[in-house]
Amino acid sequence: MTAALEVRGLTTRFETRGGDVTAVNNVSFSVEKGRILGLVGESGSGKSVTGFSILGLIDPPGEVCAGEVLVDGNDLRKLSDEDMRKMRGNRVAMVFQDPMMTLNPVLRVGDQMAMAVRVHRKMSKAEAWEESRKALDTVGIPSPEERLRAYPHQLSGGMRQRVAIAMALLHSPAVIIADEATTALDVSIQGQILAEVRDLADRTGAAIVWITHDLAVVSSLADDICVMYAGRIVERGTAEQVIGQPRHPYTKGLLDSIPARHEPGTPLPQIPGSTPQLSRLPSGCPFRPRCPRATEVCATEPPVVTVDGQTVLCHHPLERT
Template sequence: MSNELLDIKKLETFFYTRAGIAKAVNGISLSVDKGEIVGIVGESGSGKSVTGFSIMGLVDPPGEIAGGSIKFKGEEIIGQTEEEWRSFRGAKVSMIFQDPMMTLNPVLRIDTQMIEAIRAHEKVSKKEARRRCVETLAMVGIPSPAERIKSYPHQFSGGMRQRVAIAIGLLNKPDLIIADEPTTALDVTIQGQILSEMQTLCRKTGMALIWITHDLTVIAGLAHKVAVMYAGKIIESGNVQEVLDEPLHPYTHGLIGSVPSRNKRGQPLYQIPGMTPSLINIPEGCSFRMRCPHADEICMKEPDETISDNGRMVRCHHPL
């Protein structure tokens, strides 16, 4: 239990829009241990990014955390004052976003942005802060960091920019990093470099990582644990090996079947019929009911989480 870093219980994040309440995160529970890499997988609109934002306290109106609890090292973080949030973000948990061009300020040099991030949390001299910045840039694999730190974001390539964003996330040695699709916009070889960088960092520093992605194949090689999200709920979670080898939920099964792979070359891919429901109008009962080949009357009732001894969770009336 002492190993537990983050414990989310029945978290609900709703967006109160004019069209109705969008239940982006609808009662999810998830725990992350120290040094653990957890993957959150889901399609667009499944609520995986909002989960990340909720942990960082970055949900803006009309969104609101409507219920549940998030405990970080045993302490509740929902309901912190804005001041407490500010010392929490970046220092204890930091987040890396999908598009590094949007997260870096284009009119400030990298050193300005990085030194600012350190001095926001600690009272250190500018010189000392710069030294740490250069060190961190070297750690994420930027060649000649002492010169490159004086560049503007546009002088970096996409992969390098993402490294800078990761370096900024690492500056204050957080215990947990939330990475929201950080490699989606990058090429395979650059994605490989970033994945390798993150993997070594986690192994070296004992930092935990939540990797949010739509790409099951990335999770397969990287994560220890995986949670599959669908329409605001985690519908299956557990050890990566077990979930990918023997998926219990029909949705996970369908997702895995729809990934093109060498075993099925030229064969039709498995199709999940229909599309993800609108979060404003989630069907009653099991939200996957409309697209599920096994659905029957009992699925009109919301399925509960069934958790087996080894921590494998599934939310389905007819697990495979």
């Protein structure tokens, strides 16, 4: 099946007083239509910067300096600024962690959604309002006509996030990038939205990149998982492979720290240390100072090892059982 989104060798750097910092380092992955890719890692691993880089939303002193981003076979990095603006929200949409970044607090929800529709399609305000109502209904919002007439502050956090997802769906995009879209919500609302996102991918055929620090979330949502560390993808495979048979020590450390995988009252294992500063990465494998399997060879660039479609960037990958 042809990939709806294909990222090849994406590299993003930021110019700082301490020198250039590579926040996204030669990242490659693809997402097929109707599938969900979980992009996972600790804060500072480069997940969100990857999402913004795909959409061309990196401002100076940052720069996407290498790579290709293919949507419908077209390289977004070769588009003019005007063509890229036409592409955003139309063929590629983004859902932010805080829906108030998407919603204007002084405009009714319906007015905002109708404006978003009319930016890309010629239709009357009444027609755009009806398209907006259908989008709210699609994401399971009750009484959508009433919600269209509400202001953002009159809606709960979960409802605002549903509105943000509905806005992303207005133009039936080929690709949706969701950046920590349920992190600020309570567990019950989070579960509802995750179920709706899974259903939307199945029904609309949109390819979804779900950015999160929570492996527990993507284990029940994603078809495929990429694990990021210090700007690199260190492990990639199907959700079943990565969750059931992690091969990178970092992935295993993340999984071992999930409370649900341990008996109540048992101390949780922790990955020692913290994410390194991108301006002071160690030589070779960036995970080396925190890795229980590190040896002298880990001071050299780690090889890419692929078995049955599961890829790991490591000198000492965990054995498959």
